[in-house]
Amino acid sequence: MSKKKVAILSAALVAVAGLGLAAATFKRSDDNVLRVANQKGQVRAMMLASGALEGAPYTVEWSEFPAAQPLLEAVGGGAADLGLAADAPFIFAYQSGSPVKAIAVQAPVNQAPEALAVLVKNASPIKSAQDLVGKSIATTRGSIGHHLLLQALERANIPADKVRVTFLTPGDAKAAFDSGSIDAWAIWTPYTNVAIKEGARAVIDAKDYGLPLYIDIAHADSIAPKHALLADFLQREAKAVAWARAHPDQFAQVLAKETGLPLDIARASFDRNNRVSQPIDAKIVAHEQEITARFSKAGLLSGERDVAQAFDTSFGK
Incomplete structure (x- = not known):
């Protein structure tokens, strides 16, 4: 690969990784606004590409983060109502005392290597x-x-x-x-x-x-007052994910524009990160318990919080 192409790829990733963490400071919102923390190239890109938010009877305020850790800090700190992150950072935040709850789960469609x-x-x-x-x-x-x-x-x-x-x-x-x-x-x-x-x-x-599960994570205090908004958003998100699976090339074009990555990298990224909605059940809870045990064994967590209490299953009803 030429030095010029390498520089372009590196610059694109630096741009993704360096997105303003100051975006974690949201204005206080009313009951008709859903504040969604987004990891660059994830939910927002799918929503834009699919048009899934068209006609939503509420406003979505987005903020962008380079990784799950700062995203979860925003959700756990009450600066956002909702965000999508993988299973390990979710349970790490929960076991560290963050007031977050898992309200929906997405599982990988296949075990793609190198994702x-x-x-x-x-x-x-x-x-x-x-x-x-x-x-x-x-x-x-x-x-x-x-x-x-x-x-x-x-x-x-x-x-x-x-x-x-x-x-x-x-x-x-x-x-x-x-x-x-x-x-x-x-x-x-x-x-x-x-x-x-x-x-x-x-x-x-x-x-x-095996690839990780991805989890829609809400601040515990946002669930009751914004239950209807969160439920509607999850339905629209599921439609957006299904649209992306059915239109990978079109989604890759939006993803490339959103992230600044070359089109081939954006397409490969989607192929290695393809997911489908999964009900929250005993297997999901056990999966998070295993992750907790692994972090605890390494001396990184006490693992004292009840993993089963990390999940709110009311959105699956």
Whole structure:
């Protein structure tokens, strides 16, 4: 790949990662406004592409975030009513005391590899999880990348403290990875797509461990007063997700415009992040309990909150 194309890809990801965190400060809204925190290239892009919000009897106030952690801080802090994030950061926030509730779940359509991966440079001698011992790995604290790393270490019987984990935002982690100041990077799409196109390779990926669930997360105090708005939004979101599955090329064009990523990267990102609605049931709760146990074993959480209480099933009725 030419240096010019690499620069364009890198600039696009930096733009995605560096979106204004100041957007977490919302004005106080009335009962006819739904404040939705969005991770760039996720729900808002699907809603725009599909037109699913047309005719909604309320206003949606969007704010953009580069990763799940700041998005969940906005929802948990009461700055947003709702946001979509993956299973690991959701339960990490919940077990850390955040007043959030899961109100809907989306599951991966297929176990696409490299949507979530631990990446190394192509010339790296690292070939397996065992080779990570003593190495420096960047990820975002409590993220799906962090969880994938813990899964891989657990399966290889390697204590979590045998690797050197540096917690960075995706943008900072990419810079560290590109400069060679870290040995590996535990990250998700579209960063995986770009890094692999630029010459990285996955030493651990989703095909061996499974893709995460994605969860619509509401602030606990928003559920009762805005139940009707939240329920309507979830229905429209489901329609938008179905539209994107049926029109991947059209959605990729909107995604590319929203994120600044090249069209081929946007399309690959969608292909590796395709999801469908899933009822909240005992298996979902057990899945979150397993993640809690894994973070707790690594000394990152106490895991004292009842996982079953993290879910509000009233929206599935």
